[in-house]
Amino acid sequence: MSPDSGVAAHGVLIEPTTLRIQRVLPGTVERVWAYLTDGELRRKWLAAGDMVLQAGAPFELVWRNDELSAQPSQRPQGFSDEHRMKSRIVAVDPPRHLVFAWGEQGTGEVAFDLEQQGDKVLLTIVHRRVPDRDALLKVSAGWHTHLDTLEAVLSGEYAGPFWPRWLQLRDEYDARHPR
Known part of the structure; x- marks a missing residue:
C-alpha cells in the first residue's frame, strides 16, 4: 500500500x-467483490465457503490459514489446521x-464496503462488537494479515508466511489498542 494513499496501515478502534x-x-470493485463473495x-x-448473497442466508466460513502460503510456518498454540464458523x-x-454476522450467535458483525478510486479500490472493513481484548487482538491481527494476503494475491505477488506475520501484528496491536 502506498504511504500517500491516506489509508492507515493498521486498523483503528472507532469505538x-x-x-x-x-x-x-x-x-x-467487481474483481475485489468476487474475492469477498466467491468461496474459491x-x-x-x-476462508472458503459458499455464500448465497441474500439477507438472512446462512453460510459457513472455513479457515485453513496454513494453506495461505507456500512456505510452511509454525502455527501458534491454540490454533488448529482448520477453523469453521x-x-x-x-x-x-x-x-x-456486504455485512455478515460474526458467528452463529450473531454477537458480532462485519461490514465490507468497496469504493472505486481510479484504477484501485478502497476496501473498508468494520468489525463490530468484538467481545473482549483477547478477541480484539486476534481479530485485528487476523484482518490485517488476511488483507496483506489479499493485496498480494490481487497483485500477483507472494504473501509470505501467514503465522509469523500474524504473531508480529498481534504484538503490534497489543501496543496500539488501549488496555
Missing part, C-alpha cells in the same frame, strides 16, 4: 469494541456492500 481497517487494492477466490486470502448474511448490495 471500544469496533475495529475499522482499510486497504487500497489493485483492480475494480475467498479461500486464497481468508457458521454465520449469516445481514445485508448485501452488490458489488459495494
Whole structure:
C-alpha cells in the first residue's frame, strides 16, 4: 500500500469494541467483490465457503490459514489446521456492500464496503462488537494479515508466511489498542 494513499496501515478502534481497517487494492470493485463473495477466490486470502448473497442466508466460513502460503510456518498454540464458523448474511448490495454476522450467535458483525478510486479500490472493513481484548487482538491481527494476503494475491505477488506475520501484528496491536 502506498504511504500517500491516506489509508492507515493498521486498523483503528472507532469505538471500544469496533475495529475499522482499510486497504487500497489493485483492480475494480467487481474483481475485489468476487474475492469477498466467491468461496474459491475467498479461500486464497481468508476462508472458503459458499455464500448465497441474500439477507438472512446462512453460510459457513472455513479457515485453513496454513494453506495461505507456500512456505510452511509454525502455527501458534491454540490454533488448529482448520477453523469453521457458521454465520449469516445481514445485508448485501452488490458489488459495494456486504455485512455478515460474526458467528452463529450473531454477537458480532462485519461490514465490507468497496469504493472505486481510479484504477484501485478502497476496501473498508468494520468489525463490530468484538467481545473482549483477547478477541480484539486476534481479530485485528487476523484482518490485517488476511488483507496483506489479499493485496498480494490481487497483485500477483507472494504473501509470505501467514503465522509469523500474524504473531508480529498481534504484538503490534497489543501496543496500539488501549488496555
